[in-house]
Amino acid sequence: MLKGKSIILGITGGIAAYKGAALCSKLVQAGAKVNVIMTESAAKFITPLTLQTLSRNPVHIDTFDERDPGVVSHIDLADHADLIVIAPATANAMAKLAGGHADDMLSTTLLAATCPILIAPAMNVHMYEHPAVVHNMELLASRGAMFVEPGTGQLACGYVAKGRLAEPEDIMAAIEAWFVRGGMLAGKRVLVTAGGTMERLDPVRYLTNDSSGKMGFAIAEAAQLMGADVTLVAGRTSVAPPAGVRLIRVESAQQMLDAVMDVFEESDIVVKSAAVADYRAVDISDQKLKKSGERLVLELERTTDILETLGKRKSRQFLVGFAAETEQVEHYAMDKLQRKNCDLIVANDVSREGAGFNGDTNIVQVFGAEGLIVSLPILSKREVANCLLELIAGRLASVEGTAHDS
Numbered sequence: 001m002l003k004g005k006s007i008i009l010g011i012t013g014g015i016a017a018y019k020g021a022a023l024c025s026k027l028v029q030a031g032a033k034v035n036v037i038m039t040e041s042a043a044k045f046i047t048p049l050t051l052q053t054l055s056r057n058p059v060h061i062d063t064f065d066e067r068d069p070g071v072v073s074h075i076d077l078a079d080h081a082d083l084i085v086i087a088p089a090t091a092n093a094m095a096k097l098a099g100g101h102a103d104d105m106l107s108t109t110l111l112a113a114t115c116p117i118l119i120a121p122a123m124n125v126h127m128y129e130h131p132a133v134v135h136n137m138e139l140l141a142s143r144g145a146m147f148v149e150p151g152t153g154q155l156a157c158g159y160v161a162k163g164r165l166a167e168p169e170d171i172m173a174a175i176e177a178w179f180v181r182g183g184m185l186a187g188k189r190v191l192v193t194a195g196g197t198m199e200r201l202d203p204v205r206y207l208t209n210d211s212s213g214k215m216g217f218a219i220a221e222a223a224q225l226m227g228a229d230v231t232l233v234a235g236r237t238s239v240a241p242p243a244g245v246r247l248i249r250v251e252s253a254q255q256m257l258d259a260v261m262d263v264f265e266e267s268d269i270v271v272k273s274a275a276v277a278d279y280r281a282v283d284i285s286d287q288k289l290k291k292s293g294e295r296l297v298l299e300l301e302r303t304t305d306i307l308e309t310l311g312k313r314k315s316r317q318f319l320v321g322f323a324a325e326t327e328q329v330e331h332y333a334m335d336k337l338q339r340k341n342c343d344l345i346v347a348n349d350v351s352r353e354g355a356g357f358n359g360d361t362n363i364v365q366v367f368g369a370e371g372l373i374v375s376l377p378i379l380s381k382r383e384v385a386n387c388l389l390e391l392i393a394g395r396l397a398s399v400e401g402t403a404h405d406s
């Protein structure tokens with residue numbers, strides 16, 4: 001699986017740097033081409049010669065130590081990497097990456113890289129829990145960095161607590177899992193909708209909902225990391241969309257319908273996580289509505305149900321809807337699945353703590369024609385996205401397998 005993959009192993013200055021050597025050895029044995037970049041502090045814990053011997057490649061420490069006049073080393077390394085793994089990652093290394101600093105070979109290469117980054121932190125427990133470190137890790141995660149959590153045990157500083165670098169076997173498992181997922185949706189065109197729609201009442205007022213776009217953005221980003229070509233149709237959102245996807249911004253349910261219909265035919269998978277208005281104003285005032293009287297009655301009319309429209313049109317597309325419910329989740333989810341002709345429905349009970357709108361986590365149950373397929377515990381929206389897309393990829397593969405066989 002790792003054969004021929006180009007991996008940069010960044011080793012930063014903590015006592016766990018010695019485990020970087022074991023990881024390097026495992027990566028090479030698995031067939032990866034490993035280029036090691038050490039910080040100067042890391043070189044105080046373990047010799048570059050050890051890593052050079054294990055990786056069978058020169059070790060990079062100094063940005064200005066240019067050995068090949070034909071290339072600029074940090075750009076060349078960054079351009080050719082399939083994955084960068086930082087193990088161990090100190091608080092300082094993560095702070096530099098979060099802040100965009102480029103003052104040594106590793107930080108400079110990280111800024112030049114466009115490939116995914118896997119970070120395995122290791123430090124004292126109080127450092128690990130410091131708000132600045134927590135903030136930096138959240139920021140890096142929001143930009144797509146993946147993490148292998150530290151373990152709990154005896155720390156070099158004497159504490160028995162969380163902060164030990166994950167074992168090299170666990171970091172290897174995370175790397176292999178990423179490469180497996182990386183190709184799962186290769187060649188697939190995925191259409192994702194995210195955020196809430198806005199239904200104008202006048203030039204300054206509108207009807208909307210609490211959707212932040214986080215769930216849909218996580219799905220779009222995860223699909224892209226699995227190799228898909230992603231189109232993201234996004235309404236009103238409160239977070240930045242993922243980079244590298246084709247983004248179409250819309251406001252109203254009608255605009256979302258139009259944008260979705262434009263790309264539906266060419267899509268293989270459609271995931272409708274957007275919270276779409278069911279009603280819109282019959283008349284949209286050109287001018288700001290003036291106060292008059294104690295009550296104002298707005299006349300609303302039904303919007304087109306986009307998912308239902310797609311369900312009627314679909315030919316080969318794998319169609320996934322969401323269901324935001326507060327009661328009788330299974331009953332309503334199954335009703336939507338059948339009525340809207342979906343292959344899967346992802347139901348979230350938005351009345352539960354940690355589920356639904358706005359937060360970083362969700363609690364979902366996925367239903368298919370056969371009923372409940374999986375009930376996931378509370379997970380980050382990124383993890384929900386990964387689980388959902390793995391399920392979709394598996395189902396699609398078995399459908400395509402059946403089609404090829406017949």
Ligand code: PMT
Nearest residue numbers: 211212213214215275276305306307322323324356357358
């Ligand atoms: O964006 P976040 O803050 O991360 O929140 C995520 C979420 C709660 C918005 C998401 O997890 C979710 O549940 N999305 C669906 C919300 C919704 O509109 O549910 P619904 O049960 O009302 O609609 C069912 C399905 O029909 C949805 O796939 C919806 O996109 C679709 N629909 C609804 C109405 C309409 N006019 N057209 C549609 O396509």
